[in-house]
Amino acid sequence: MNNNSNKNNNNQGQITLSQADKLAIISGLISTFGGGLGTIATLLAIQEEQLEIKQDSDNNDLIISELHSLKKQVNTLQKELKQIKKMLSRLS
Template identity: 40%
Template structure:
């Protein structure tokens, strides 16, 4: 009987650990999506500023 209780507790802990790992993976995924979105926005800004610099460069010639 004691072995059954200990085994059940072990299974419960394994389940909790699995849930925690899934939640961490989900948060990491959300963070990656935010970072990808931010990176895309920064790339657009760099492209915009590069075009502006090129216009300034050619307007001064």
């Protein structure tokens, strides 16, 4: 008798879900998972864009540095050209 009363108590304490309820829970979980994946995809896209911007900035810094170097070289060449012109004018 005790076994039967225990089974009845256990059965009364359990909630049975219909197939529709189970499907609703599963679809809710899948929907939540999909939303999480969408959020992760958005974060990855933002990180990729930030990396691209940083690389562009680094490239710009390198180009600016090279331009400064070229400017110094041009200035040096201009000075040397002036000196050569002076030397040539003395010879004439």
